[in-house]
Amino acid sequence: MRYELYYWASIQGRGEFVRLALEEAGASYVDVARVADGEARMVALLGSVAVRYPPFAPPFLKAGKRLIGQTANILLFLGERHDLAPKGEAGRLWTHQLQLTLADLVVEAHDTHHPIASSLYYEDQRREAKRRGADFVANRLPKFIGYFERVLAANPHGSAHLVGSRLTYADLSLFQVVAGLRYAFPNAMARHAGRHRRVTELCARVASRKRIAQYLASERRLPFNQEGIFRHYAALDE
Amino acid sequence: MRYELYYWASIQGRGEFVRLALEEAGASYVDVARVADGEARMVALLGSVAVRYPPFAPPFLKAGKRLIGQTANILLFLGERHDLAPKGEAGRLWTHQLQLTLADLVVEAHDTHHPIASSLYYEDQRREAKRRGADFVANRLPKFIGYFERVLAANPHGSAHLVGSRLTYADLSLFQVVAGLRYAFPNAMARHAGRHRRVTELCARVASRKRIAQYLASERRLPFNQEGIFRHYAALDE
Numbered sequence: 001m002r003y004e005l006y007y008w009a010s011i012q013g014r015g016e017f018v019r020l021a022l023e024e025a026g027a028s029y030v031d032v033a034r035v036a037d038g039e040a041r042m043v044a045l046l047g048s049v050a051v052r053y054p055p056f057a058p059p060f061l062k063a064g065k066r067l068i069g070q071t072a073n074i075l076l077f078l079g080e081r082h083d084l085a086p087k088g089e090a091g092r093l094w095t096h097q098l099q100l101t102l103a104d105l106v107v108e109a110h111d112t113h114h115p116i117a118s119s120l121y122y123e124d125q126r127r128e129a130k131r132r133g134a135d136f137v138a139n140r141l142p143k144f145i146g147y148f149e150r151v152l153a154a155n156p157h158g159s160a161h162l163v164g165s166r167l168t169y170a171d172l173s174l175f176q177v178v179a180g181l182r183y184a185f186p187n188a189m190a191r192h193a194g195r196h197r198r199v200t201e202l203c204a205r206v207a208s209r210k211r212i213a214q215y216l217a218s219e220r221r222l223p224f225n226q227e228g229i230f231r232h233y234a235a236l237d238e
Numbered sequence: 239m240r241y242e243l244y245y246w247a248s249i250q251g252r253g254e255f256v257r258l259a260l261e262e263a264g265a266s267y268v269d270v271a272r273v274a275d276g277e278a279r280m281v282a283l284l285g286s287v288a289v290r291y292p293p294f295a296p297p298f299l300k301a302g303k304r305l306i307g308q309t310a311n312i313l314l315f316l317g318e319r320h321d322l323a324p325k326g327e328a329g330r331l332w333t334h335q336l337q338l339t340l341a342d343l344v345v346e347a348h349d350t351h352h353p354i355a356s357s358l359y360y361e362d363q364r365r366e367a368k369r370r371g372a373d374f375v376a377n378r379l380p381k382f383i384g385y386f387e388r389v390l391a392a393n394p395h396g397s398a399h400l401v402g403s404r405l406t407y408a409d410l411s412l413f414q415v416v417a418g419l420r421y422a423f424p425n426a427m428a429r430h431a432g433r434h435r436r437v438t439e440l441c442a443r444v445a446s447r448k449r450i451a452q453y454l455a456s457e458r459r460l461p462f463n464q465e466g467i468f469r470h471y472a473a474l475d476e
Contacts, residue, residue, distance in 0.1 A: 049392060053332045056339045056385050066328060070338040072310075073331055090304060093311055094291045100308040101294045107345055115353045115366065117373035128353065128366045135355035147294050154287060 003029035004062035006042040011228035014071045015059040020172040023215040025082035072099045075169045084169040095163045098170040102177050105144045110229045112136045112236055133236030137188040145196045152198040159198045175206035180230030185237045241267035242300035244280040249466035252309045253297040258410040261453040263320035310337045313407045322407040333401045336408040340415050343382045348467045350374045350474055371474030375426040383434045390436040397436045413444035418468030423475045
């Protein structure tokens with residue numbers, strides 16, 4: 001079976017968490033919006049009344065006849081199918097808990113440049129962004145990254161992975177979040193780097209995994225840009 | 239086994255989604271922070287390095303020796319244990335997908351009064367709140383509620399429940415979100431009411447369920463107030 005991933009064609013965004021899991025799993029998939037008419041097909045599906053389980057927003061994944069939405073929920077599904085999470089309930093829920101905490105961080109990172117409304121341009125909320133960005137960099141960013149550092153330090157199987165002794169989708173997602181934060185907040189991340197060595201090492205290990213390295217070097221990996229979740233504005237990273 | 243729920247003692251907040259599931263299930267639980275020294279015990283647990291699966295923030299649930307965090311993740315766990323979600327994978331994931339969409343709405347509702355930083359007072363971000371609140375009421379609120387109305391209309395088993403023909407934790411959570419939105423945005427919700435009759439009816443049905451009605455009438459149900467996620471500021475609900 002070939003999965004169909006539905007997400008915006010021009011950004012990594014939330015779709016990237018799904019792409020990384022599919023790539024690591026070596027799963028067959030098509031990134032629908034990046035083929036001809038794909039984005040129009042995605043928008044049509046979003047508005048369709050014929051869909052059994054209608055998603056609220058991209059990304060969503062078509063698996064056979066099923067449509068599965070919400071990034072963390074898609075990963076819950078893929079984790080079970082492709083051995084990217086423990087089989088047992090405790091480990092499965094713990095992996096998911098970490099993913100949901102990363103999802104919270106993603107929202108906060110996004111809202112630094114869009115604190116008022118996603119429908120407005122950054123330029124229309126620049127002053128508010130500066131205030132929110134300052135709080136994010138001073139308080140929220142170190143709190144979140146410090147948490148994942150603590151989780152790695154506390155893992156009884158060692159700090160090579162967030163959960164147990166094997167790679168999970170939470171590791172892939174932490175890699176992606178840190179990559180995004182480095183793009184958006186290079187100064188803040190450099191200042192904090194000494195305090196989250198385990199996180200840094202985990203990210204380097206993920207990037208060097210065979211399939212992930214191949215993916216990152218391919219044209220399938222979109223570059224970060226100023227339209228995604230993670231955007232670099234110098235005013236927000238002082 | 240008696241569950242222990244850890245959440246702030248003075249607000250419904252995110253803990254309320256867990257309380258509603260525990261109440262509907264008739265589960266035995268203690269709301270730890272509301273007994274003597276409970277909040278201090280919660281804060282100690284949050285900072286403890288001895289915890290196997292450390293939560294990032296409340297709410298978290300102690301089930302036997304396990305600590306489970308993230309609201310939607312706790313509900314995933316309780317849904318399976320207490321028959322508050324379908325057993326099959328498709329229905330289980332669909333219920334969770336709806337919960338995660340409600341969680342997105344909760345963040346946006348909260349951020350109307352705290353668009354800059356949770357650590358600041360509303361009074362310190364009043365101007366920004368007015369802008370964000372206006373966008374929420376005009377665009378986001380109708381989009382989210384309209385989505386749940388559409389999900390109810392599309393349910394092949396009828397619009398009595400979000401998922402299939404039986405109550406799930408997603409129904410309980412939709413009830414809670416709508417109750418909160420009515421408290422925070424009475425004018426906006428009244429204006430939109432004609433467009434989401436199925437949602438309104440579902441909420442009334444949830445409120446009249448025996449255990450939920452008993453809970454809502456009890457002292458265990460905290461009132462909405464100006465410290466929780468849903469707060470009423472007239473300036474944000476014009």
